[in-house]
Amino acid sequence: MTPRPCLPAAAGIGLRAPHVGHVLATRPQVAWFEVHSENYYADGGPALAALDRIRADYPLSLHGVGMSLGSTDPLDRGHLAKLKRLIARVDPAAVSEHLCWSGVAARHLNDLLPLPYTEEALDHVCARVGEVQDALGRELMVENVSSYLAFADATIPEWEFVAAVARRTGCKLLCDVNNIHINAVNHGFDADAYLAALPPAAIAEIHLAGFDASGPCLIDTHGAPVAPEVWALYARAIARFGPQPTLIEWDTDIPAFAVLEREAATAQSMLEARDAVAA
Amino acid sequence: MPSLRELQQRFADAAFAPPGTAPAFGVVAPADGALRIGIYRTAMFANYRNALSASYPVVLRLTGTRFFHTAVDAFVRAHPSTSGDLNVYGDAFGDFLAGYAPAANLPWLRDIARLEWAQDEAHRARDAVHAPETVFAALAAAPADRLPLLRVTLEPSCRLIASSYPVLRVWQVNQSGFEGDARVSLDEGADTLLVRRDAHGVSIERIGAGDFAWLAALAGNATLGSAIDAAQTADAGFDLGTALRAHIAAGTIAAIVDA
Numbered sequence: 001m002t003p004r005p006c007l008p009a010a011a012g013i014g015l016r017a018p019h020v021g022h023v024l025a026t027r028p029q030v031a032w033f034e035v036h037s038e039n040y041y042a043d044g045g046p047a048l049a050a051l052d053r054i055r056a057d058y059p060l061s062l063h064g065v066g067m068s069l070g071s072t073d074p075l076d077r078g079h080l081a082k083l084k085r086l087i088a089r090v091d092p093a094a095v096s097e098h099l100c101w102s103g104v105a106a107r108h109l110n111d112l113l114p115l116p117y118t119e120e121a122l123d124h125v126c127a128r129v130g131e132v133q134d135a136l137g138r139e140l141m142v143e144n145v146s147s148y149l150a151f152a153d154a155t156i157p158e159w160e161f162v163a164a165v166a167r168r169t170g171c172k173l174l175c176d177v178n179n180i181h182i183n184a185v186n187h188g189f190d191a192d193a194y195l196a197a198l199p200p201a202a203i204a205e206i207h208l209a210g211f212d213a214s215g216p217c218l219i220d221t222h223g224a225p226v227a228p229e230v231w232a233l234y235a236r237a238i239a240r241f242g243p244q245p246t247l248i249e250w251d252t253d254i255p256a257f258a259v260l261e262r263e264a265a266t267a268q269s270m271l272e273a274r275d276a277v278a279a
Numbered sequence: 280m281p282s283l284r285e286l287q288q289r290f291a292d293a294a295f296a297p298p299g300t301a302p303a304f305g306v307v308a309p310a311d312g313a314l315r316i317g318i319y320r321t322a323m324f325a326n327y328r329n330a331l332s333a334s335y336p337v338v339l340r341l342t343g344t345r346f347f348h349t350a351v352d353a354f355v356r357a358h359p360s361t362s363g364d365l366n367v368y369g370d371a372f373g374d375f376l377a378g379y380a381p382a383a384n385l386p387w388l389r390d391i392a393r394l395e396w397a398q399d400e401a402h403r404a405r406d407a408v409h410a411p412e413t414v415f416a417a418l419a420a421a422p423a424d425r426l427p428l429l430r431v432t433l434e435p436s437c438r439l440i441a442s443s444y445p446v447l448r449v450w451q452v453n454q455s456g457f458e459g460d461a462r463v464s465l466d467e468g469a470d471t472l473l474v475r476r477d478a479h480g481v482s483i484e485r486i487g488a489g490d491f492a493w494l495a496a497l498a499g500n501a502t503l504g505s506a507i508d509a510a511q512t513a514d515a516g517f518d519l520g521t522a523l524r525a526h527i528a529a530g531t532i533a534a535i536v537d538a
Contacts, residue, residue: 038364044406066363072284104287108360120283149315152305153280
């Protein structure tokens, strides 16, 4: 295997099953790929073999959607062991999970559910991030999630909660700019105040995706182009955090690969413009 | 104030509750509570519908989208996921359908589902080296008096599916691109099938009742000596030598175990 590269501060693409064949056949110019870790938890088979080939040619990031970091159930050791096995196999440039919970009392909802932002939840999730980082023997990136409801019992603003997790555990942050925009609209806060609260040194990756605005609140579908407001917020994010590995995510109504390449090209041009300003 | 665990349990209860149910915990903008938890409920069930549609395309095609989605929703409530890996969710769907009243007039549906899940598992099974010559050599090296005591290891992707219905035909005529007579008579008879993955992908092969009983016994860790009894009960004409040669050559039998 080629040595582990860092994620470059460039635009990458979330690689989903419908595009794997195309990528293997054409080897497009993409700075890096990210995959959902759980999609490669299999013991063997063609999907894993394809991932090995992707990994040989591109920096790879593993993005978990099922660790349920914030759940009050015990950490799923089997799930963790499979992540560890996958990390050993592909030696990824980065490993990330979500700052959320997904199931409780042995009932999994397989969704990224919001935590009540309280001192109790903060203590709990920090301990769990520490547990996972210890088990993996490496630094984790933790991503802020979108949400459609806010708990009345919350006592800490979301941005302070996220910053505190990084400060206390030493984990990195995967800053999902789309999620910040969605939550700012859904819960009525200032997205820029959120960005301002995050420690720039902890930011290690940025996510961009599209949402659905047709309902009573913004829904994080990952099924549309990045919205103009999110591109604008992204520009302010990289102005504050510096150029970051930036991922285009698209998970429902997955379009042709060329559409993702165009979105990535937009992010890339903004990263380069940011570099030019800095220089 | 409720504990974190209590809040999570109430959230999960609300997500699994019937549409329109308000959450039993405090939310900002309480007037919107039912609506907001409903967004999670809708997303959760849609997620499972999509996942099971991918694992059970023929069951979906046979029952239609509406029936299928209603069945999946009922299945999710009866057998919630217990894993953060959605790819392994749904193994019990076939057994659930067997007891699902709206599917009572489709008694073969369970076996179609089992066949589809077997393929799903075969796709994800551990990779194995195909080296029949090594297996033949191990067999030849075993002393004759040891032969009845030997066990075998089947190739890890092998799954055995038996049905009283012609499920392979049903499966075949429901593949996209199938051309020909798509009518299947349920009287066409029982099927004994071997599902496995090789370098070309996952295949389904119809095998004889004797071979099926023999492989099923071997998969259950029976010795060659006792597996032959099961095989001959199913098919008096079962020939051990022929079966051994065929299944070692094809890679179904991946190793000989003398222990």
